[in-house]
Structures are given as C-alpha cells and as structure tokens.
Amino acid sequence: MANNKITGGRTVLLSFFAFLFLFVSHTSVGLSQKITKHYASSIQENGVLYYVFPFEGFKEVDGKGEMTYDITYHTANDSAVVHISLYSPKNLGLQSAIINYDTLRLITKLQKVLVESYKKDWHYRYKFKLTLSDLNSIFNATVPPVINITADSENIKLHIRNRKWRKQSDIVRKIINLIKLNNEE
Amino acid sequence: MKKLIVLVAIVALFLFSSCAAYVASPALGALYTDVKYPMAVTSNANSAKVGSAEVTSILGIVATGDASIDAAAKSAGITKIHHVDVHATSILGIFATYTVLVYGE
Numbered sequence: 001m002a003n004n005k006i007t008g009g010r011t012v013l014l015s016f017f018a019f020l021f022l023f024v025s026h027t028s029v030g031l032s033q034k035i036t037k038h039y040a041s042s043i044q045e046n047g048v049l050y051y052v053f054p055f056e057g058f059k060e061v062d063g064k065g066e067m068t069y070d071i072t073y074h075t076a077n078d079s080a081v082v083h084i085s086l087y088s089p090k091n092l093g094l095q096s097a098i099i100n101y102d103t104l105r106l107i108t109k110l111q112k113v114l115v116e117s118y119k120k121d122w123h124y125r126y127k128f129k130l131t132l133s134d135l136n137s138i139f140n141a142t143v144p145p146v147i148n149i150t151a152d153s154e155n156i157k158l159h160i161r162n163r164k165w166r167k168q169s170d171i172v173r174k175i176i177n178l179i180k181l182n183n184e185e
Numbered sequence: 186m187k188k189l190i191v192l193v194a195i196v197a198l199f200l201f202s203s204c205a206a207y208v209a210s211p212a213l214g215a216l217y218t219d220v221k222y223p224m225a226v227t228s229n230a231n232s233a234k235v236g237s238a239e240v241t242s243i244l245g246i247v248a249t250g251d252a253s254i255d256a257a258a259k260s261a262g263i264t265k266i267h268h269v270d271v272h273a274t275s276i277l278g279i280f281a282t283y284t285v286l287v288y289g290e
Contacts (some may be wrong), residue, residue, distance in 0.1 A: 011188065036219070037272070037274060040235070040270065040272070040286055041289055042222070042232065042235075044232065044233075045229060045231060048233065048235065049232065049288070051235035051237070051286065053237060053272075053284070054237065054239075070237065072234060072235050072261070074233055081234075083260065083261065085260075105266075113260070113261070113262045114259055116259075125259075125260060127262075139242075179290050
C-alpha cells in the first residue's frame with residue numbers, strides 16, 4: 001500500500017516535470033519561427049525602422065570573451081547597423097571585424113559607441129554597417145560564421161555553436177524576408 | 186482523481202507562490218506572457234536609432250540587469266529620445282525578461 005503511494009507520488013511529480021519540460025520547450029524552441037518576440041518595427045516619416053533584439057552565443061576561441069549582437073535596419077538608407085557588445089577581461093582597442101562565412105570574407109571597420117565596466121570585465125560596444133544583401137548572405141551561410149576582431153594588441157577569434165546559429169539565422173532570415181516583402185512595390 | 190488534484194495543487198502552488206518570475210505588464214499571463222507596450226513619448230522629431238536594455242528574473246528569486254532608459258539610449262548612442270517602448274515576457278513564472286526599447290537620434 002505504502003509502495004503504491006510512493007509510486008503514485010513519483011508519477012505525479014514526473015507528470016508535472018514532463019508538463020514543464022514540454023511547455024518550456026514548446027515556448028522556447030517550438031515557437032522559434034515565431035519572430036514577433038525577436039524584433040520591433042516603427043513607422044517613420046521616411047520609411048520603416050526595424051530592430052532585431054540582441055542575440056548571444058559568440059564565444060572567444062582562446063579566451064573568456066563573449067559577444068552579443070543586435071541589428072537596426074532603416075528602409076530609407078538600405079543599410080543595417082550591427083551593434084556588437086564584446087565582454088572581455090582584456091584591455092582592447094577594437095579596430096575592425098572580419099566575418100568569415102562559407103568561402104567568403106567580409107571586412108568591416110568598427111566604430112566605437114562606448115566602453116564601460118561590466119561585472120569583472122569590460123563591455124566594448126561597437127557598431128558597423130552592412131547592406132541588406134550582405135546581411136542576407138551571412139545569415140544564409142550553411143555553416144556558422146567565424147568572426148575575427150582585430151584589436152590594437154591582438155586578434156579575438158569568436159565562434160558560435162551550430163545549433164544556436166541555426167536558430168538565430170532562421171529568425172533573422174525570416175525578418176529579412178518580412179522587410180523585403182514590405183519593401184516590394 | 187486524487188492524483189489529478191495533487192498535480193493541480195503542485196502547479197498552482199508553483200505558479201501562484203511568491204517564488205515566481207513575473208514582470209510589470211498591462212496584461213499578465215500566469216502561464217505565458219509576451220507583451221509590448223508604450224512607456225513614454227517626447228516631442229523630438231524622428232528616430233533613426235534603437236537601443237535596448239534588459240533585466241531578467243529567474244523564479245522571482247534572482248533578478249539582474251539594467252533596464253534603465255539611459256542604458257538603452259547609451260547602447261545605441263542615442264542623445265535625443267523620440268519614444269520608449271517595453272517588451273515583457275515570462276514563461277510559467279520560471280523565467281521573465283523586461284526589455285526597454287529606446288527610439289531616437
């Protein structure tokens with residue numbers, strides 16, 4: 001009798017955690033194609049401003065640095081501004097970013113937004129511009145890109161896990177599609 | 186039937202106890218929230234930049250981050266604010282985020 005009660009209690013607990021797991025996985029992964037929670041748009045006098053919320057996942061290959069990025073796109077000037085936040089314990093003066101994807105290499109100059117302290121690290125906030133077609137080709141890459149950031153004293157090599165990249169690129173591609181559909185006459 | 190009651194009680198206890206991560210929102214969902222709403226508008230014209238800042242809460246026990254308007258504006262180099270929106274999400278009271286979006290130039 002007592003054993004039955006214990007087994008019943010376990011079943012209830014297992015059911016509860018199974019429900020939790022299914023719900024969380026449904027909302028966080030199953031709806032990854034649902035892009036509404038990943039971007040915001042605002043209608044302006046001269047076009048539409050799109051903002052893709054920050055994504056994380058890029059990590060330094062030979063160090064403790066981590067990078068997040070967010071994208072702003074304005075239809076009026078057809079250029080996307082990519083803001084990157086690099087968190088690193090090192091003192092760096094960032095110069096440029098080299099984005100290696102598929103067999104291509106895109107080199108862009110970085111422009112400083114701010115540098116501030118973040119926990120025990122430094123937060124380097126920089127930005128660079130890309131055209132929508134460049135952005136599209138990066139997020140259509142079959143393998144995750146590798147980013148090399150050149151700094152005064154050294155180079156920072158950042159990579160992202162395949163699964164994370166697949167999820168992020170799915171979302172960004174869908175947002176780019178949305179922009180293109182809205183841009184069509 | 187007894188098992189079902191116990192299960193409902195556990196879920197209810199979890200959702201409605203103080204140990205849950207929820208954020209301020211005009212419409213709150215106990216199971217799932219994904220809401221965008223306005224915070225402020227100014228008389229400044231046009232906005233070509235967007236900056237965001239976020240705080241996160243786990244189980245209502247740990248909450249960290251800086252979701253100030255200043256932090257969001259600084260992140261995009263905004264000096265003239267046009268309007269401010271908020272994006273609030275929460276899943277089962279386990280994980281919640283509160284994101285401030287600042288539009289401006």
